[in-house]
Amino acid sequence: MSEKILHLDTKQFDEVINKEKLVLIDFWATWCAPCRMLAPVIEKIAEQYDGKLVVGKVDIDEQQELAIRYGIQSIPTVILFKDGKVVAKEIGVKPLKAFTSLLDSEIA
Amino acid sequence: MNNITDIVIIGAGPAGLSAAINAVTRGKTIRIFSNNDNYLSKAERVDNHLGFYNISGKDMMNQFIEHAENMNVNIENKKAVNILPLGESFLVNINGEIIESKKVILAMGISKVKEIAGESNLLGMGVSYCATCDGMLYRNKKAIVWDLSHDALKEANYLKDIGVNVTFVSNKNPSDELNPEIKYIKGTIKEIKGNNKVESILVDDKEIEAEAVFILREAVAPTALIDGLETENGFITVNRNMQTNIDGLYAAGDCTGKPLQISKAVSEGLIAAQHAAKEIDN
Numbered sequence: 001m002s003e004k005i006l007h008l009d010t011k012q013f014d015e016v017i018n019k020e021k022l023v024l025i026d027f028w029a030t031w032c033a034p035c036r037m038l039a040p041v042i043e044k045i046a047e048q049y050d051g052k053l054v055v056g057k058v059d060i061d062e063q064q065e066l067a068i069r070y071g072i073q074s075i076p077t078v079i080l081f082k083d084g085k086v087v088a089k090e091i092g093v094k095p096l097k098a099f100t101s102l103l104d105s106e107i108a
Numbered sequence: 109m110n111n112i113t114d115i116v117i118i119g120a121g122p123a124g125l126s127a128a129i130n131a132v133t134r135g136k137t138i139r140i141f142s143n144n145d146n147y148l149s150k151a152e153r154v155d156n157h158l159g160f161y162n163i164s165g166k167d168m169m170n171q172f173i174e175h176a177e178n179m180n181v182n183i184e185n186k187k188a189v190n191i192l193p194l195g196e197s198f199l200v201n202i203n204g205e206i207i208e209s210k211k212v213i214l215a216m217g218i219s220k221v222k223e224i225a226g227e228s229n230l231l232g233m234g235v236s237y238c239a240t241c242d243g244m245l246y247r248n249k250k251a252i253v254w255d256l257s258h259d260a261l262k263e264a265n266y267l268k269d270i271g272v273n274v275t276f277v278s279n280k281n282p283s284d285e286l287n288p289e290i291k292y293i294k295g296t297i298k299e300i301k302g303n304n305k306v307e308s309i310l311v312d313d314k315e316i317e318a319e320a321v322f323i324l325r326e327a328v329a330p331t332a333l334i335d336g337l338e339t340e341n342g343f344i345t346v347n348r349n350m351q352t353n354i355d356g357l358y359a360a361g362d363c364t365g366k367p368l369q370i371s372k373a374v375s376e377g378l379i380a381a382q383h384a385a386k387e388i389d390n
Contacts, residue, residue: 091232
């Protein structure tokens with residue numbers, strides 16, 4: 001597990017998305033096999049965008065309030081926040097490319 | 109993650125089995141998955157595959173399987189639900205089991221998947237192809253299981269066991285194997301309705317409220333299996349090496365297009381496996 005990825009509870013989550021400009025959150029759960037598939041992709045993003053983007057994970061079983069707040073219907077769901085607001089949502093297992101093209105356009 | 113498999117093959121018809129024996133011959137480790145009968149086993153008579161004539165499709169298929177099994181190819185009766193390219197390797201989700209492989213060969217035959225209204229735009233928003241993957245999200249909620257394959261019963265019982273409020277929609281007669289506490293509706297799903305999430309389904313002309321629909325077909329369509337796969341007229345686009353537009357991903361047999369013939373499938377399986385093996389060795 002990469003040290004660059006933050007594991008957030010609801011309070012920490014609110015602090016991070018309000019403090020940081022660009023935050024990518026992976027909503028997951030321990031029982032979810034597709035989430036395990038996506039994990040290496042999220043780790044690559046954290047390394048590749050180190051310093052430009054904060055990457056975090058939220059366990060939806062432990063943080064049900066956040067899952068409800070963001071209407072998580074399926075996991076993995078990855079949400080990109082800019083200045084605390086949702087700017088993009090990717091549902092399901094997607095290749096790295098799907099995220100990098102999105103992030104590059106937001107960072108540029 | 110356990111050991112990395114050299115080649116994962118999806119489908120065990122003539123193309124998949126030909127790929128399997130050729131990969132094994134080249135000393136590669138493989139896993140091969142199939143969840144359904146293929147067309148060959150239903151053909152009444154085959155006369156145009158060299159060396160075989162006046163043979164039933166079923167007998168021919170059995171000889172193919174016997175050949176493969178004699179070369180220690182073990183066909184696993186499981187369904188692929190998702191493939192993720194990582195660049196150097198792939199992660200393949202076999203109904204909840206995650207396998208890492210260097211190459212993947214798609215040999216799933218022609219896709220009989222007919223999408224219904226609302227299916228693709230609500231995929232991941234209540235529409236799911238895998239009960240063991242997404243079931244836990246719908247504990248204490250109302251979910252529909254659509255019986256389009258032999259494993260749908262088992263998956264419906266699984267969902268019931270973990271606490272999902274399951275309704276089973278099927279065209280067949282109720283089976284004794286279905287948990288008797290599961291509600292059974294005879295019919296066909298015509299449409300999935302909802303705005304950003306599943307809200308209801310239409311079974312024939314009757315509307316039923318639900319938060320999830322598990323569509324359990326025998327196979328997942330190739331374009332739903334892997335993001336960004338190029339197709340033309342419903343067939344997977346390949347080059348002469350049977351490579352698709354995704355690096356390390358091959359396709360062989362009927363899924364690549366016409367002619368839908370055994371000899372072509374067997375040849376393409378061989379080309380795909382030998383090329384994949386060569387790439388692994390380089």
